[in-house]
Amino acid sequence: MIRKELLWFFGTLSLSLLFHLFLDGFDSFTADSTLDINIHDTYFVISDIIFFTVLSALLFFFVYLLRMLCSNFKNLYANFVFIIACALIVLILTSSISLIQSMSNVFDASTLNVQTHSLRSTIGNALILINALLVLFASFVGFKTGWNYKQNKHSP
Numbered sequence: 001m002i003r004k005e006l007l008w009f010f011g012t013l014s015l016s017l018l019f020h021l022f023l024d025g026f027d028s029f030t031a032d033s034t035l036d037i038n039i040h041d042t043y044f045v046i047s048d049i050i051f052f053t054v055l056s057a058l059l060f061f062f063v064y065l066l067r068m069l070c071s072n073f074k075n076l077y078a079n080f081v082f083i084i085a086c087a088l089i090v091l092i093l094t095s096s097i098s099l100i101q102s103m104s105n106v107f108d109a110s111t112l113n114v115q116t117h118s119l120r121s122t123i124g125n126a127l128i129l130i131n132a133l134l135v136l137f138a139s140f141v142g143f144k145t146g147w148n149y150k151q152n153k154h155s156p
Helices: 002-024 048-070 076-106 114-154
Strands: 034-039 042-047
Touching: 002 048, 002 076, 034 048, 042 048, 048 076, 076 114
Parallel strands: none
Antiparallel strands: 034 042
């Protein structure tokens, strides 16, 4: 059982590395590499390690979500990896929320038009809602994991 779980874990990790390699190339494995994204008038520069972390967390989240749902919450290792991936996504979303709120506070509301300020507020509220739903779902998975473990421990 442990060998199968290690194969799934390292398979997902290697898939994440392949996606990262496909999206960013071989230069992304240097220490000071960055990912540059140009969207309209804004130029985003993101560290490759942050991009890889977000990509890996999302990939682990979806792979282990499917594994967990297919096993009906009975695979202890899949549940734990899913909860860890969910916690990492919650941390990423929390930092995104604080970044969006700080961007709203830096600029004076009079210099921003009302639509931009409203859009940032809406995006921040949506991320808070998604964050709360992820925490609730991770709590539910933890409850189901404990319930299944308790039932398996007492059954002969």
